[in-house]
Amino acid sequence: MIYLDNAATTLPKPKEVAEAVTDAMNNCGNPARGSHDASLAGLRVMLRARMAIADLFHEPDPMNVAFTLNATAALNTAIGGIKGHIIMTAAEHNSVLRPVFRRGNYTVVPLDGKGRLDVGDIAAAMRPDTEAVVMCHASNLTGNVFDIEAVSGLCARKGVRFILDAAQTAGLIDIDMTKLRLSALCFSGHKSLYGPQGTGGICLGQGFRPEPLAVGGSGSESFSPTHPTVMPDALEAGTQNAHGIAGLLAGVEYIKNLGGKAFSVSDGHAGRFIKEMKGVEGVTLYGDVDAALRTPVVALNVRGRDSGDIAALLWDDYGIAVRAGAHCAPLMHKTLGTEKIGAVRFSFSHFNTDEEVDAAIAAVKELAK
């Protein structure tokens, strides 16, 4: 198999991740539920993971990091903490769109035909009751990276909270949540942080304290009828996924050990793939493929055919795993005019080889004939 669906979840994971999960399963008890070695081992591994995540995102206090099931749970938590008007963009994933649609009182800022954002449009959407901008750092469909520094500056000037969906960029692009004055950074653990599925989290800043999605056991204050409000306990009800978090810690350490390599998203496999695809008759590329900074995600269609058919051919005839359809990004597809046929998304990780990229290039060229 040639796996090019890394924007959905990275595969393979570093061997260290699986080893850490196995080790945790053999040694970690329920974190914070006892003072014995097994329970403390779980609590210690979660602390180390908290510290590693805080360091990754330049958050000075690791206690502001709470782990969640995934980025969706983190985003639902953050969005639940906003009572006023919300501004988001047409690039958002359903993990932002649906929680915001459910609560109402929002504005969707449109993008241009290449999926690019004009930050001036966010400024124009600001209202007196606007409380937050909630947006993705990069589109999960086009790979476009948005100018979050400019959005941060705008939010600071307007006194509006900034909640960032970093599901597609955490581990790929350096994010400084302090400099960006983020109220919340929501991340997935199983994409470019190379952790196991079922891991994600939220980093809180700017005094932002949303209500938890769930309350329950906390390992402390058990006779209190209310859940603890101190972080991270406030957002971590019930037994935590210490085994998965151990794997996430190993993933974060892995990308940190890679140094700048993991942060190179503008060239590499995706850059070469784009370059080759540009000249192929019958291939339509989407997004701002000439941008200096992109994630390693490329969306295309072949001769106007349904993206599901192309993905099926890539899998059946070439053993290439990609993602077709809507990618949980309905407004992005409407922007690109691909809501009927979807798009074929190729997404690379640094585990992919040059030969795999060559095979994908050759396969698309053949299908486009």
Place this chain on the structure above:
Amino acid sequence: MEIYFTFPSTSAVITAEQVLIAAGMKVKVRPVPGAIRAGCGLCLAVSPDKQKEAMDILKEKSAEYSEIYFVQDGTYTRIQ
């Protein structure tokens, strides 16, 4: 005789444990006694002669504790 430090969360307990161990101190994680705080929870125990040293280290490293108790023969006397 022991000194118990309590903390705002179990994560804060284990943070303080790691800070004190890194500073070369001997420290034990214990369940919080019901006489101090009903319900579950964890605290840190150090020997009485190490109380000030532990306080100084925790303060220096911004590892916030809540209360300090002197523990002897099943009695818990809050001293801070």
